[in-house]
Amino acid sequence: MKKIFIYLFLLFLALILQFIFTGWYQKEMVDFFLITVIFWSYFRGWKEGVLAGFFCGLAKDIFFFPLIGINAFSFSLIGLLMSEIKVKTYQQSLVFFILMVGILFLLNSFTLAIWLFFFYRITFVHTFISSLYPSLICTCGVCGAIFLIEEKLTKSSISKL
Numbered sequence: 001m002k003k004i005f006i007y008l009f010l011l012f013l014a015l016i017l018q019f020i021f022t023g024w025y026q027k028e029m030v031d032f033f034l035i036t037v038i039f040w041s042y043f044r045g046w047k048e049g050v051l052a053g054f055f056c057g058l059a060k061d062i063f064f065f066p067l068i069g070i071n072a073f074s075f076s077l078i079g080l081l082m083s084e085i086k087v088k089t090y091q092q093s094l095v096f097f098i099l100m101v102g103i104l105f106l107l108n109s110f111t112l113a114i115w116l117f118f119f120y121r122i123t124f125v126h127t128f129i130s131s132l133y134p135s136l137i138c139t140c141g142v143c144g145a146i147f148l149i150e151e152k153l154t155k156s157s158i159s160k161l
Helices: 002-025 032-044 046-064 070-088 094-120 124-130 133-160
Strands: none
Touching: 002 032, 002 046, 032 046, 032 070, 032 094, 032 133, 046 070, 070 094, 094 133
């Protein structure tokens, strides 16, 4: 029950931050929903990662996207892949983590561009390229900062034991 309230708080925080930053810049700079899915699936496993991805994607679809279900599908896939990457690889490398976030961000952009091309007839190249430059760098930077903070907190709690 505690995990559900923490997740709902993070989802609400991501929604508020997404509204604030999208309203200021008129363009999505940091994808807080993607960050929530990445870290929730990284720390909780694939089952909770898929559920977190679905509900984060659904919230993003309802408030920010013209079609319902595209982000829910894409974020569920990202939640599954991130948890599987964590299980099968070395976890303490910041560079590897940022590289994985970048690859998952590109996968998300690619998936969204394909779906929008098929259902909305928006050109694939325009959709894919327009989401890359500021968003990829900012999202990877925020994920890297959160990863470093989590590592410091983990090391300090281990050293207290």
